[in-house]
Amino acid sequence: MTAADFDSWGRIDRQTRQAVSPDAYENLRETATSGAFLPFGNGRSYGDSCHNDQGRLIDGRLRSRILGFDPGTGIVSCDAGVTLRSILEQAIPHRFFLPVTPGTAAVTVAGAVANDVHGKNHHARGTFGKHVLSLTLLRSTGELLTCSATENHDLFHATISGMGLTGLILSVDVQLMKVPSAHIQQHAIRFDRLEDYFGMVEAVDGEHEYSVAWIDQLATGRRAGRGVLLAGDHADASCEFPDMPRSLKLSVPLSPPFNLLNTVTLKAFNEVYFRKEKRGETVTTVKWPGYFHPLDAIGHWNRLYGPKGLYQHQSVYPADTAPELTARLLETARKAGHASFLTVLKKFGGQKSAGLLSFPRPGFTLTLDFANQGERTLKLLNVLDAMVIEAGGAINPYKDARMSPQTFASSFPQWRKLEELRDPAMVSNFWKRTALALPK
Secondary structure: OOHHHHOOOOOOOOOOOOEEOHHHHHHHHHHOOOOOEEEEOOOOOOOOOOOOOOOEEEEHHHOOOEEEEEOOOOEEEEEOOOEHHHHHHHHHHHOEEOOOOOOOOOOEHHHHHHOOOOOOOHHHHOOHHHHEEEEEEEOOOOOEEEEEOOOOHHHHHHHOOOOOOOOEEEEEEEEOEEOOOOOEEEEEEEEOOHHHHHHHHHHHHHHOOEEEEEEOOOOOHHHOOOEEEEEEEEOOOOOOOOOOOOOOOEEOOOOOOOOOOOHHHHHHHHHHHHHOOOOOEEEEEEOHHHHHOHHHHEEOHHHHHOOOOEEEEEEEEOHHHHHHHHHHHHHHHHHOOOOOOOOEEEEEOOOOOOOOOOOOOOEEEEEEEEEOOOHHHHHHHHHHHHHHHHOOOEEOHHHOOOOOHHHHHHHOOOHHHHHHHOOOOEOOHHHHHOHHHOOO
16 A cells, blocks of 8 residues: 555645554554544545544455345445445346445445435435444444444444544445436436526426536626536336446546646536536436446546645535525635536435434535635635534535534534544544534
């Protein structure tokens, strides 16, 4: 393993980090000091929730077997280090699919649990943790616990969304969902103004399993907030695409000396992306990787932001203020001279999350990402935080690399419960920067 193997996806703080295998941790845990370790999945968290620079990381990728799959029930049992892609490779030939998948299939199953990830169908299926049947958790005390909704339930709910702080997840049982095809019948609906999206999203979500909108963050005037709503449902069994497309075709071999995703290039990209969809609604059948994980086709795409890395800002806020607040957030970033490549808007449903510190809650979630421009970017992100918190919203911790302790506490007022259940051997840069900096 090289230093780059333990970067976060944002690549803001790049340095050599020490790591051990899960087997080595089991031998070392008896002498572990406070905050000496932290589980590490596949480095898809954007900020510092996957780092412990004063201790050692436990590299979960070194234990990555699928332990069992029942094609009758759709229950998969696997090591914590198995990626979601590996689960799909096992399940799709039997016409099963992940009930919830984030924007990349490269995350580990333990990472999906620890961050209680969401997908394009939160309104229909909730978060990933809702579909976890049980997990095994190794505490630094030596306790090997089976955790579920009925057994060690406090630790179960704290481990789901616990960002790896409750102990080392060894294995997970997940209930998959039966589908006629892995591929998607997509409904692409182009809209010219942000208010058009808010006027139709509730009806669209009521009719379709999946729903997500791409927004042109750089559009101004009458075109401000224009975009494309991509709704979808699993295609029928007659779909003729191969179920398991080939893996990566392209890769960014190294980081360019400057940010390639700047205002000039993104204005051109946004215009092409918007115009490629016809006016009104277009229905096509698309391969599942293109709908769920389009950027997985480009290896190391995060390098396009240049050597200083990127910040991603994901917020959630109440529905009643969402139209106005979304427009203000987009305009604030634009006026600050920051262009966002991945500008995504989704409506969260009312399903209760299984995790103690789960990010999704009823309302709308906006995701923006910015090339790191130093203090200018940090100042903008603080302003965006303040706008969201004032509206009664929250900031996503596993996308974060800089939020204040006060912003974290406002976003997750129940954080002390996780601190009570935290394994004393586990801590992260994020937790020290936020929770542990707050009054007890």
